[in-house]
Amino acid sequence: MSPVSTADGQLRPSHRRTAVVEALKGGNRFVSAQELHMRMVAEGTRIGLSTVYRALRDAEETGRVDVVQAGTGEKRYRWRRGGEHRHYLVCRVCAASRPVEAEAVEAWVASVVSASGFAAVEHTVELDGVCARCQRAAD
Amino acid sequence: MSPVSTADGQLRPSHRRTAVVEALKGGNRFVSAQELHMRMVAEGTRIGLSTVYRALRDAEETGRVDVVQAGTGEKRYRWRRGGEHRHYLVCRVCAASRPVEAEAVEAWVASVVSASGFAAVEHTVELDGVCARCQRAAD
DNA sequence: CTTGTTGCAAATTCTTTGCATGACA
DNA sequence: TGTCATGCAAAGAATTTGCAACAAG
Numbered sequence: 001m002s003p004v005s006t007a008d009g010q011l012r013p014s015h016r017r018t019a020v021v022e023a024l025k026g027g028n029r030f031v032s033a034q035e036l037h038m039r040m041v042a043e044g045t046r047i048g049l050s051t052v053y054r055a056l057r058d059a060e061e062t063g064r065v066d067v068v069q070a071g072t073g074e075k076r077y078r079w080r081r082g083g084e085h086r087h088y089l090v091c092r093v094c095a096a097s098r099p100v101e102a103e104a105v106e107a108w109v110a111s112v113v114s115a116s117g118f119a120a121v122e123h124t125v126e127l128d129g130v131c132a133r134c135q136r137a138a139d
Numbered sequence: 140m141s142p143v144s145t146a147d148g149q150l151r152p153s154h155r156r157t158a159v160v161e162a163l164k165g166g167n168r169f170v171s172a173q174e175l176h177m178r179m180v181a182e183g184t185r186i187g188l189s190t191v192y193r194a195l196r197d198a199e200e201t202g203r204v205d206v207v208q209a210g211t212g213e214k215r216y217r218w219r220r221g222g223e224h225r226h227y228l229v230c231r232v233c234a235a236s237r238p239v240e241a242e243a244v245e246a247w248v249a250s251v252v253s254a255s256g257f258a259a260v261e262h263t264v265e266l267d268g269v270c271a272r273c274q275r276a277a278d
Numbered sequence: 279c280t281t282g283t284t285g286c287a288a289a290t291t292c293t294t295t296g297c298a299t300g301a302c303a
Numbered sequence: 304t305g306t307c308a309t310g311c312a313a314a315g316a317a318t319t320t321g322c323a324a325c326a327a328g
Contacts, residue, residue: 050286051284073316089257187311188310212318
């Protein structure tokens with residue numbers, strides 16, 4: 001069954017789920033569910049792939065992680081610190097990420113939305129390139 | 140085999156591929172490969188799903204279509220008119236799309252990139268919501 | 279005990295590929 | 304006649320789900 005909120009809105013405790021979150025917090029880069037699972041198993045955590053998927057889906061639905069989609073249709077997750085909505089510039093080679101200052105975009109989105117007649121508009125802004133380090137490594 | 144360019148850089152003629160492009164031009168909304176295939180078959184065109192996929196991949200690689208990725212990891216395509224790079228506001232319900240004025244974002248992207256040290260940066264800006272018509276239909 | 283969580287394997291969904299066939303230059 | 308496009312079925316890849324075993328309150 002999928003995790004359910006208890007009366008006070010908190011998720012019921014769970015070693016595994018906690019472990020997933022901890023593993024995610026441990027990195028500053030976007031990782032896929034499978035990568036995260038492999039990493040956890042490699043570090044000795046006994047956990048199933050499904051549980052990792054379930055934990056990440058929960059985290060996504062409750063807005064605790066940022067998500068990007070590679071062109072392959074694979075999702076990559078990154079723990080969201082500070083609880084704010086952010087956008088990132090992600091390296092296509094090493095998946096390192098750096099948050100970018102995105103106020104201008106937020107403002108633009110708001111103006112476009114208000115003029116469109118659309119409701120419940122969500123936005124995705126993804127930037128990906130090759131970071132300076134990987135550029136050097138490519139030589 | 141995958142389509143190959145001839146000496147003059149043009150794709151070799153092909154009924155099927157042309158048919159895919161025509162079918163795509165026939166709509167103003169983003170469609171998935173499978174939807175497009177079903178539509179073509181329903182209209183009497185004899186064509187295989189693989190061919191639709193191949194044609195769309197070609198079109199994507201040569202920049203003749205705009206692509207968005209639904210949260211499901213499924214790609215949706217829309218014929219690009221006028222050859223310019225555009226961004227769209229897409230309805231989550233009916234997939235109707237309207238291009239948005241995106242100069243502000245392009246400028247923002249350029250400034251972020253120049254300050255980052257990243258190279259070969261690509262950007263994705265996707266806006267999705269519920270269009271006015273589908274809002275009314277929901278009542 | 280009862281309820282929610284986990285893991286495994288099977289099932290889904292979207293997309294790509296291998297290969298024999300068919301069509302056009 | 305040779306080359307490339309096509310279709311079908313099989314292969315792949317990422318993710319979800321059914322279900323029995325299990326852990327915790």
